[in-house]
Amino acid sequence: MAWTEILYDVKDHVATVTLNRPDRLNAWTRHMEGELRQAMEQAAADEAVRAIVITGAGRGFCAGADMNLLSGISSGEQQGGGAAGDDARANNGGDGLDANFNRRFSWMLRVPKPVFAAINGPIAGMGVCFSSFCDFRYVAEGAKFTTAFARRGLIAEHGVSWMLPRIVGLTNALDLLMSARTVEARELERLGFARLLPQEGFVDAVRAIARDLTTNASPRSIGVMKRQVYDAMFQNLDEAWEVADREMVASFSSEDFKEGVAHFVEKRAPAFTGR
Template sequence: MPEKNVRWERRGSVAWVTLDRPEAGNAMSLELLADLGDAIRHVEADSAVRAVVLTGAGRFFCVGGALDTMHGAEEIGHRIRAMTFHLHAVISSLARMPAPTIAAVNGPAAGAGLSLAIACDFVVAAETARFSSSYAAAGLSSDGGQSWTLPRRVGLNRAREMLLLDRRLTAAEALEWGLVNAVAPAEGLERTATDMAAKLAAGPTAAFGRIKGLLADGETAGLEAQLDREARAMADSVATQDAREGIAAFLEKRAPNFRGS
């Protein structure tokens, strides 16, 4: 049986998904992307998962697509289309799943690696992390939702700098720009991600999923349409066990014990 390029494990209620091709900088081969899709589907199907951490093995988070595995214009075109199909399915799943997602960026994140990181709800970075789009430098347009997620994180002007001028950011610059949520020493990255994931995993997962959906729709919806979406989401939320627990805990002045439903 071929060795997997992605491994995942559940630590309590937190799923850890690791890109495991360190000798190649965790570059996205077609095989790695297929394995990543399998891992994400397993995570989605596990009802015990209430937060997800995505990281890379070795010194890199992900250097982007494995273009060195392709030869000839016809093969490059075919493989890029296949890789994009798998990548976009993963990006869509990360956006759709109710469980909050965290990218723990342990090293350089470039090209599709950047797309994968910023598709997560939160990004925590090691001080050694670097961020670049890199698509235009290879004569390519962006994929993995980067043209959608990047402007939402850093604004349109700064997104242009990264996409058109190939502006590369250190971890400190990424924090200043709003691309990442936190920066930690390399040896403290796992602890930082673990602490954030534990807090999220103890929260109201179903409500988190509704909030994620509202945020995704919010920038393109008009106010009246968004108010209608919020009203429907609130009506659904009020009927949940977590809402009953949260309201009771508030009235009783105690910490809530959410079950994720």
């Protein structure tokens, strides 16, 4: 596929999606969002892919919504669009538990593979929103973060008011959202939003972490656990327990369970298939 606002490649079972508007610090557009969604769906369906890394081209990760879009909304030329107005269900259908995973970025929680945000540089607004719905976040030394919304006369959009407190805690989330202050990478790590890595070789280091995770642990187990954890946010203990009991029985007949036992007994590296 000919991508125009992202780059996509697969190596060593890791798909890398790169936001590719470096001249605008990868500011968010509706077209970029569509391409990101397509790339993620392609990676999810590809048996050769076990993990997904999202990063930015050039010196930025994502500077938030493109200011041309915001200016259009402010002047009345656009009605929300890529910023807020079209945040309807991301997929048609779905109710009950499934309805929670049909929104603009919440669908990422149902991607059956671990998703890593490799925050290589400045991140703001929309970038904070979608990275909050990644499973893991790593930040390069020197990168800067701001939620931005309150300083533009806006509010916490796209589920970030729900997700951010679950990552950094209620008081820290309120601080980051209400103040919209600029936060350095080291504080992001202290708050628990992202793990800090050196700037040099940053994206390769995140890819290596993703590759190590999905090589030494069963991709099938990872996919099931991911769904368990996010579904459990909307379940009571009894419901989550019932799901775990069913999934444990199902795992006993999987190829990865047989391999998990065999490589441990034989004292060798695992060769998981994800099945």
